[in-house]
Amino acid sequence: MFVAMTENKKPILGKKVIFTFAGDHGVTEEGVSAYPKEVTQQMVFNFLRGGAGINVLARHAGADVVVVDIGVDHDFRELDGLINLKVINGTKNFTKGPAMTRDNAVRCIETGIELANGYAKKGYKILGTGDMGIGNTTPSSAIAAVLTGRPVSEVTGKGTGITDESLQRKIKVIEKGINLNKPNSEDAIDVLSKVGGAEIGGIAGLILGAASNRIPVVIDGFISTAGALIAYCIEPKVKDYMFAAHNSVEIGHKAMLDKIGLRPILDLDLRLGEGTGAALAMMIIEAGLKIYKEMATFGEAGVAEKS
Amino acid sequence: MFVAMTENKKPILGKKVIFTFAGDHGVTEEGVSAYPKEVTQQMVFNFLRGGAGINVLARHAGADVVVVDIGVDHDFRELDGLINLKVINGTKNFTKGPAMTRDNAVRCIETGIELANGYAKKGYKILGTGDMGIGNTTPSSAIAAVLTGRPVSEVTGKGTGITDESLQRKIKVIEKGINLNKPNSEDAIDVLSKVGGAEIGGIAGLILGAASNRIPVVIDGFISTAGALIAYCIEPKVKDYMFAAHNSVEIGHKAMLDKIGLRPILDLDLRLGEGTGAALAMMIIEAGLKIYKEMATFGEAGVAEKS
Numbered sequence A, B: 001m002f003v004a005m006t007e008n009k010k011p012i013l014g015k016k017v018i019f020t021f022a023g024d025h026g027v028t029e030e031g032v033s034a035y036p037k038e039v040t041q042q043m044v045f046n047f048l049r050g051g052a053g054i055n056v057l058a059r060h061a062g063a064d065v066v067v068v069d070i071g072v073d074h075d076f077r078e079l080d081g082l083i084n085l086k087v088i089n090g091t092k093n094f095t096k097g098p099a100m101t102r103d104n105a106v107r108c109i110e111t112g113i114e115l116a117n118g119y120a121k122k123g124y125k126i127l128g129t130g131d132m133g134i135g136n137t138t139p140s141s142a143i144a145a146v147l148t149g150r151p152v153s154e155v156t157g158k159g160t161g162i163t164d165e166s167l168q169r170k171i172k173v174i175e176k177g178i179n180l181n182k183p184n185s186e187d188a189i190d191v192l193s194k195v196g197g198a199e200i201g202g203i204a205g206l207i208l209g210a211a212s213n214r215i216p217v218v219i220d221g222f223i224s225t226a227g228a229l230i231a232y233c234i235e236p237k238v239k240d241y242m243f244a245a246h247n248s249v250e251i252g253h254k255a256m257l258d259k260i261g262l263r264p265i266l267d268l269d270l271r272l273g274e275g276t277g278a279a280l281a282m283m284i285i286e287a288g289l290k291i292y293k294e295m296a297t298f299g300e301a302g303v304a305e306k307s
Helices: A002-006 A026-030 A039-049 A053-061 A102-121 A137-148 A164-181 A188-195 A198-212 A222-234 A236-241 A252-260 A276-294 B002-006 B026-030 B039-049 B053-061 B102-121 B137-148 B164-181 B188-195 B198-212 B222-234 B236-241 B252-260 B276-294
Strands: A015-023 A064-071 A082-084 A124-132 A217-219 A242-244 B015-023 B063-071 B082-084 B124-132 B217-219 B242-244
Touching: A015 A039, A015 A053, A015 A102, A015 A198, A015 A276, A026 A137, A026 A164, A039 A064, A039 A124, A053 A064, A053 A276, A053 B276, A064 A102, A064 A198, A102 A124, A102 A188, A102 A198, A124 A198, A124 A222, A124 A276, A137 A164, A137 A188, A137 A198, A137 A222, A137 A252, A164 A188, A188 A198, A188 A222, A198 A217, A198 A222, A198 A236, A217 A222, A217 A276, A222 A236, A222 A242, A222 A252, A236 A242, A242 A252, A242 A276, A276 B053, A276 B276, B015 B039, B015 B053, B015 B102, B015 B198, B015 B276, B026 B137, B026 B164, B039 B063, B039 B124, B053 B063, B053 B276, B063 B102, B063 B198, B102 B124, B102 B188, B102 B198, B124 B198, B124 B222, B124 B276, B137 B164, B137 B188, B137 B198, B137 B222, B137 B252, B164 B188, B188 B198, B188 B222, B198 B217, B198 B222, B198 B236, B217 B222, B217 B276, B222 B236, B222 B242, B222 B252, B236 B242, B242 B252, B242 B276
Parallel strands: A015 A064, A015 A124, A064 A082, A124 A217, A217 A242, B015 B063, B015 B124, B063 B082, B124 B217, B217 B242
Antiparallel strands: none
């Protein structure tokens, strides 16, 4: 698969990078998340200090981590190691109007495409997606519902661990947002702008950019798959460049993977996001490549063929 | 889990090793395998040259590979890198009598235990199992049928790729072996000796030895799980030290994992054996350990708690 993607019969995985896109969500006002919104910015600092899950697993996998502020509701000023490509200061509460303008949704996607182009030029051979954004399972479930056509209740889970009562509220909030904004399921950019998020747009763009550079891209978990589904609805051919890292515990994840037609590499009940699943899956992909390149054929090894 | 196994709150994975036990099977006379029996010895040479799948993946995972001749029907004499612990020159055809004597089955298990003890002394922190033996899905399915109580047809698959017709023959061969030898499902050593194999006994012993040294052991695929089930039936407590690497394409695999109560880490449709799945799973286990040790807690990272 990797060989077909890169059109190189002796592929080298080489430099690997995971992009963790961070953004905030106005819909957190509706009580859909277990953590306060400030955790998004606090986690950005944690990523830059190297103490988060994605830092640990990317080190293990030998991948770089690029932290991108595409929509955090905080002014980080100049911060060493943080890529400032901010499009918005968080989305608006989509129960009261669109999450962002169509122009900003397009800018988020373009930001991701430009990052992919830049890292392709730098010689990176595989990209991974990741996300950080308190509340971002809510827009991801909204995107899943609109683009797969399933009821909101079938694609909405507990995120980082809300109660059963909060889950019922979250479902109602998403239904309200969809009914109010009426995103057009035939227009993925419309869906992204009305009920999506900046980091989801960045991820969608990164995937589009990776595919256009014929570089494989590893899709992390639920939020990244919402971005992947946006990218797929814009250009279905991107599917041929995607690896689905894992099947998360969020119930809407499988519905989106099925819609795109991806089978996840891992099934570990992960729920961390950040790109952690992508890091783990990169190790498995690299293992597959090494088998392809380094393992002797039966002929080379002097082993008898089938009798 | 790893912490509980090792009773060490700051565990270090440290030195890793995968044991690839090789053995031959007299039942190959019955046409149950796609490859001639000589492939077992040819693959042993391939392992020692470093060209096989297990060599590639163990290098990737940073694990050593120890190739053990426990029952190959070939005299390798002194061969650099091969551990000669031969108990038998292959099993006998179990459609005509027991695969091996009870004494030899016990010796195979003891061989595995002694290997685990030796590598525990050498400071290895995690062991993995692997196998090489043309025809060895046949005794593994026989063990699965006897010890899970399921019909042979429900636990027998196509191994390295036999035809539908050969699969029907394989099922009849296993049924014949079980009917003739009447292995006692309450006595795992009886099952191992009558319808098992030397490498399966070695794997069972390795697992028993690992557990007695409180060292985690990663169970590879279908054949290794047959060994694990033998070990589990001898001493159920060993379960607490086992990681199931993956769910293979062999249909009997899941039945045995369920019987032991293990959930596989990976589900990649692997069918290679050798310990390849164990090598991949070791990378994931190591990732989990690193998360446990290196990831900052929310408190350490200055991140707000749940609201």
